[in-house]
Amino acid sequence: MDIKINHIAKIEGHTGFMASVIKGDVKSAKFEVQEGIRLIEGILIGRHYKDMPVIAQRICGICPVVHNLTSIKAIENAMKIEVSEETVRLRKVMEHAQFIHSHALHLFFLSLADFLDIENDLQLAKEYPEETKSAIKIREYGMEIIKIIGGRVVHPLTNEVGGFKKVPTPDEVKNLILKGEEILPVALKLAAFFRTIKTPDFSRPTEYVCLEKNGEYAIYDGDVISNKGLHVKVDDFENKFHEFQRPKEVIKRVEKDGKTSYMVGAIARVNNNHGKLSSNAQKYLESLKFNMPDYNPFHNVLYQMVEVIHCVEESVKLLRELTHADLNNAITKKYVIKEGAAAAAVEAPRGTLYYWVDVDAKGYIKNVNIITPTAQFLTHLEDDIAAFIPGIINADEKTKEKKMRAFIRAYDPCISCAVH
Amino acid sequence: METIKPKIAIVSLTSCEGCQFALLDLGERFMNAMNEVEMVDFRLLEDEEDSGEMLDIGFVEGNPMTVANEKTLLNLRKRSKLLVAVGNCAAMGGIPEIKNYREKKQTIKHVYRYIQGIENKEVKEVDNFVKVDFTLPGCPITAEEFLIYFPMLLDSAATGKALPEIADKPVCVECKKKGNRCLLLDKKPCFGPMILGGCDAVCPSSKMMCQGCRGLRKTGNARAMRAALKNMMNDEEFENTTEIYGLRDDIESRERDS
Numbered sequence: 001m002d003i004k005i006n007h008i009a010k011i012e013g014h015t016g017f018m019a020s021v022i023k024g025d026v027k028s029a030k031f032e033v034q035e036g037i038r039l040i041e042g043i044l045i046g047r048h049y050k051d052m053p054v055i056a057q058r059i060c061g062i063c064p065v066v067h068n069l070t071s072i073k074a075i076e077n078a079m080k081i082e083v084s085e086e087t088v089r090l091r092k093v094m095e096h097a098q099f100i101h102s103h104a105l106h107l108f109f110l111s112l113a114d115f116l117d118i119e120n121d122l123q124l125a126k127e128y129p130e131e132t133k134s135a136i137k138i139r140e141y142g143m144e145i146i147k148i149i150g151g152r153v154v155h156p157l158t159n160e161v162g163g164f165k166k167v168p169t170p171d172e173v174k175n176l177i178l179k180g181e182e183i184l185p186v187a188l189k190l191a192a193f194f195r196t197i198k199t200p201d202f203s204r205p206t207e208y209v210c211l212e213k214n215g216e217y218a219i220y221d222g223d224v225i226s227n228k229g230l231h232v233k234v235d236d237f238e239n240k241f242h243e244f245q246r247p248k249e250v251i252k253r254v255e256k257d258g259k260t261s262y263m264v265g266a267i268a269r270v271n272n273n274h275g276k277l278s279s280n281a282q283k284y285l286e287s288l289k290f291n292m293p294d295y296n297p298f299h300n301v302l303y304q305m306v307e308v309i310h311c312v313e314e315s316v317k318l319l320r321e322l323t324h325a326d327l328n329n330a331i332t333k334k335y336v337i338k339e340g341a342a343a344a345a346v347e348a349p350r351g352t353l354y355y356w357v358d359v360d361a362k363g364y365i366k367n368v369n370i371i372t373p374t375a376q377f378l379t380h381l382e383d384d385i386a387a388f389i390p391g392i393i394n395a396d397e398k399t400k401e402k403k404m405r406a407f408i409r410a411y412d413p414c415i416s417c418a419v420h
Numbered sequence: 421m422e423t424i425k426p427k428i429a430i431v432s433l434t435s436c437e438g439c440q441f442a443l444l445d446l447g448e449r450f451m452n453a454m455n456e457v458e459m460v461d462f463r464l465l466e467d468e469e470d471s472g473e474m475l476d477i478g479f480v481e482g483n484p485m486t487v488a489n490e491k492t493l494l495n496l497r498k499r500s501k502l503l504v505a506v507g508n509c510a511a512m513g514g515i516p517e518i519k520n521y522r523e524k525k526q527t528i529k530h531v532y533r534y535i536q537g538i539e540n541k542e543v544k545e546v547d548n549f550v551k552v553d554f555t556l557p558g559c560p561i562t563a564e565e566f567l568i569y570f571p572m573l574l575d576s577a578a579t580g581k582a583l584p585e586i587a588d589k590p591v592c593v594e595c596k597k598k599g600n601r602c603l604l605l606d607k608k609p610c611f612g613p614m615i616l617g618g619c620d621a622v623c624p625s626s627k628m629m630c631q632g633c634r635g636l637r638k639t640g641n642a643r644a645m646r647a648a649l650k651n652m653m654n655d656e657e658f659e660n661t662t663e664i665y666g667l668r669d670d671i672e673s674r675e676r677d678s
Contacts, residue, residue, distance in 0.1 A: 007463070009463035009464075009466060009467045010463065010464060010465070010466070010467060012437060013437070014432075034486070034488055035434055035486075036433070036434030036483065036484075036486045036489055036539065036541075037434075037485070037528070037531070037532075037538065037540065038434065038485070038515070038516040039516070039519055039527045039531050040515075041530060041531050042519065042523070042527035042528065042529075042530035042531045043516070043518040043519050043522065043527060045530055046522065047518075047660065048657075048660065051660070051661075051664060054631075054664065055515050055518070055664065058436050058438070058514075058515050058559070059436060060436050060437075060438075061436040061438025061439070061440065061441045061442075061560065062437070064436075064438065105444070109444075109464075109465065110464075113467070119466065119467055119468055120465060120466030120467060121465040121466065122451075122454065122455075122459070122465065122466070125451060133448075136448060139445075139447065143445055150626075151622065151625065151626030151628070152626070153442070153445055154438040154439075154441055154442045154445070154560045155438060155559065155560060157622065157623055157626035157628040158626045158627070165626060165627040165628060166626050166627045244533075245532055245533050245534055246534075247534040247536070247537065248534065248536070248537040248538065250532075250538060405467065416437055
């Protein structure tokens with residue numbers, strides 16, 4: 001028996017899914033990607049480094065901030081450029097804002113309908129008007145931050161190698177703080193609603209990989225760690241994680257210790273680093289009563305909610321710190337273009353995003369590699385679904401397909417990012 | 421009796437989908453606009469299969485970079501009274517078009533080890549495949565502009581009235597209005613004078629040069645622009661920059677014709 005989903009809506013990018021089951025045994029479970037290849041790494045080679053953040057962020061319309069920042073960080077590492085504390089803070093605020101609006105979009109508009117058995121979001125908005133308004137408001141807070149600091153929400157403009165072209169005014173920062181304070185109770189209320197949704201039972205022990213840093217819930221930087229004892233510097237990432245292509249596949253896969261199955265993203269981060277979450281995020285996490293380590297991928301949606309609360313609180317904290325700083329220190333200072341190669345990573349909403357770049361003495365790009373979260377968890381998702389199918393094998397065709405769609409969407413895959 | 425609402429679809433080909441997100445990011449204003457129409461297909465918001473019915477307006481984002489993309493595009497044209505190209509990829513080729521200017525089909529060798537069986541087409545704008553009735557330019561589109569032209573487009577689709585047109589004004593008009601100091605005055609390059617305005621000068625307002633994602637305006641003078649930038653960027657830098665948003669081929673043909 002084949003279970004075929006031609007097209008999975010409500011995810012970023014285009015893909016279908018195909019599973020083949022013989023006598024109750026899942027023989028294969030595989031994505032059938034329908035995305036064209038844009039060859040972002042290929043088109044960057046030979047170009048000036050200044051074009052890289054501009055072009056690379058266009059890999060993804062929902063998480064441009066993380067592609068932009070990771071390319072900037074990789075180039076700065078390659079040329080050994082140091083940036084000011086204010087620059088780092090402003091970037092961190094943008095990162096947190098990126099999490100807020102990407103997560104709020106996914107957990108509410110892309111995934112929630114699956115748990116309420118509703119077919120489309122216009123219907124969802126009609127049945128849950130209050131919750132819809134809250135989700136929109138939370139997104140708007142995240143977007144407002146990116147607009148004020150970055151100049152635009154989709155494909156921000158002010159960030160560059162060395163710092164910022166333009167910084168927000170102290171009044172703009174104060175305004176954002178007020179908005180953040182207003183949005184926290186809204187987020188907590190929506191989170192309470194999410195606590196009531198019923199997620200299917202499913203569990204498959206795995207390895208959770210994410211960044212980790214002393215003293216903070218790592219999002220902007222850190223070392224790569226896992227719940228199985230892995231701890232490497234970002235520069236050593238490719239010694240441990242090997243990217244490879246299977247013939248005819250446009251998404252590359254990533255292998256670690258000879259295995260291709262490990263998980264990244266909100267569920268990995270919260271499992272590994274929950275002790276460093278903000279106070280309200282911790283309280284909410286406790287109220288969910290999940291036992292850590294938690295291996296139910298449907299809970300990814302709730303862990304995104306945990307991170308929304310964390311990012312709201314953390315963004316306000318960072319913005320408050322910025323009220324005591326001279327933001328002009330974040331304006332790009334003169335630096336020397338140097339030859340060099342280096343890596344960089346950030347936590348993207350969907351997991352660890354890795355860039356490596358090699359720049360020549362004149363600042364032209366010799367080589368570049370980009371490893372996205374979805375490329376890392378694709379095999380894990382296929383393995384999970386293969387394990388999930390036997391439990392739903394007796395349901396009718398339509399139900400089966402629906403449950404598989406819900407499963408895939410809970411992962412929040414971004415096919416545009418994965419193919420790039 | 422229920423009134424019959426106009427039918428629309430928002431379809432994406434290969435792209436970052438940022439233009440769709442720019443629309444979605446309008447929040448309630450987008451939802452309100454959509455309440456006036458019947459959304460036949462918008463896969464970011466609904467799971468139902470597209471019924472394939474006739475449409476008043478088909479919006480298309482991205483590049484036709486696979487055979488399946490091409491089919492989707494041709495099918496959308498066939499069933500739409502009006503076809504609207506959404507964003508820089510659909511209108512001008514977008515960043516993937518850089519491939520055409522450089523190593524062309526060889527670009528793939530930097531990225532994939534096994535290239536057999538992988539579709540690696542030349543990047544061609546949507547209007548090479550189908551007739552385009554209206555273009556919402558930009559990378560991404562200006563969502564406010566969508567709200568302005570959407571009712572006019574619905575009206576044209578319903579009544580056959582002339583299609584709206586974006587006024588032939590340079591980016592500089594809005595840039596001045598915002599009180600920005602002109603980048604060119606500081607000897608910093610900017611394509612603003614030759615590029616179609618309507619973006620609220622969002623880039624120069626962030627001290628980022630206009631790199632031309634909205635395309636040449638009708639009376640934009642590429643030759644004069646190149647001359648004006650001569651002391652700020654050499655020919656190679658000028659060309660490189662025009663490649664980012666697929667502007668280079670348009671400039672070359674404009675310069676040939678002028």
